Amino acid sequence: MISVSETILSRRVEAGAGADRILKRAGAAWFLVAALGQGAFAAYIVAFYWRAAVLGDVQRWNEVLGGHGVTPGQPASNLFLGLHLLLAGIVTVGGPLQLVPWVRARFIGFHRWNGRAYVVTAIGASLAAFYLVAKRGTIAGSIMSVAISLDGVLILACAAMAWRQALARRIDSHRRWAMRTFMVASGVWFYRVGLMAWFLVNRGPAGHTDSFDGPFDVFWAYGCYLLPLAVLELHQWVRDRGGAAAKLGMAGLIGAAALATGLGVFGAVVGMWLPRL
Numbered sequence: 001m002i003s004v005s006e007t008i009l010s011r012r013v014e015a016g017a018g019a020d021r022i023l024k025r026a027g028a029a030w031f032l033v034a035a036l037g038q039g040a041f042a043a044y045i046v047a048f049y050w051r052a053a054v055l056g057d058v059q060r061w062n063e064v065l066g067g068h069g070v071t072p073g074q075p076a077s078n079l080f081l082g083l084h085l086l087l088a089g090i091v092t093v094g095g096p097l098q099l100v101p102w103v104r105a106r107f108i109g110f111h112r113w114n115g116r117a118y119v120v121t122a123i124g125a126s127l128a129a130f131y132l133v134a135k136r137g138t139i140a141g142s143i144m145s146v147a148i149s150l151d152g153v154l155i156l157a158c159a160a161m162a163w164r165q166a167l168a169r170r171i172d173s174h175r176r177w178a179m180r181t182f183m184v185a186s187g188v189w190f191y192r193v194g195l196m197a198w199f200l201v202n203r204g205p206a207g208h209t210d211s212f213d214g215p216f217d218v219f220w221a222y223g224c225y226l227l228p229l230a231v232l233e234l235h236q237w238v239r240d241r242g243g244a245a246a247k248l249g250m251a252g253l254i255g256a257a258a259l260a261t262g263l264g265v266f267g268a269v270v271g272m273w274l275p276r277l
């Protein structure tokens, strides 16, 4: 005969398993939207920057970058800009591919090589960008120069940790650091997508100025990588230690993030990337 306490226990186990499933699905839904959005960003980088370079028309870059683009008499800056844009395209494709469980399970050799390429290109893109920021700042001004440089430091630190843990065969820790690397290396993408989602929700550039020093500009310069990183940490904590209610709450938060990300991707594709092609 089954006792009352056994019945309660088995119901709790069932509720826990159901919440785990819902949380996993919410995470997968967000990742699908993000992977499509990063694919669109990568396609823009290739179709605009890489294409112009192949056609020998790098001056076209300045239609977007203005005075921060190709500049006569600054060969080193121009070289590092070219390197940054080359590596940026590779990072944006490599990151999402690295996180697909299906690819990881079936093509472990590819996963290892893509992982190495991802870490090297993310580090290379950041190092090239440090030079650009030090030499001539960023289009979005001094607040962005400090914020994006901190993002660059976090990319270097997280990528180094992910690599170290993989070499030491600490796979669980490696995965955590790889996810952190993905979040901070996607900061530039989150910035564009978040900005467009915010503009769409507010039906205009609320809290934004042309010199990028409005309240939203300051918040999002740091928030574009610190907020996703905080949500990731919370997700991992709730997944490993949370009860069923916490997991359902987290699934709701990630579901809302998936909707906001989808809206931002739509805004960035239609309002930012397509018109530049």
Ligand code: HEM
Pocket: 045, 064, 065, 068, 084, 085, 088, 089, 091, 092, 122, 125, 126, 129, 130, 132, 133, 137, 138, 139, 140, 148, 149, 151, 152, 155, 185, 186, 188, 189
């Ligand atoms: C690793 C991920 C990164 C990607 C995918 C990426 C991507 C890009 C892209 C596509 C552009 C051209 C602008 C546009 O068309 O939107 C750009 C420009 C630029 N990026 Fe990055 N970037 C990354 C990381 C960084 C970091 C960490 C820094 C700073 C340390 C940085 C600094 C710059 C600068 C200075 C420019 C030139 C435009 C400006 O002055 O604002 N990027 N990046």
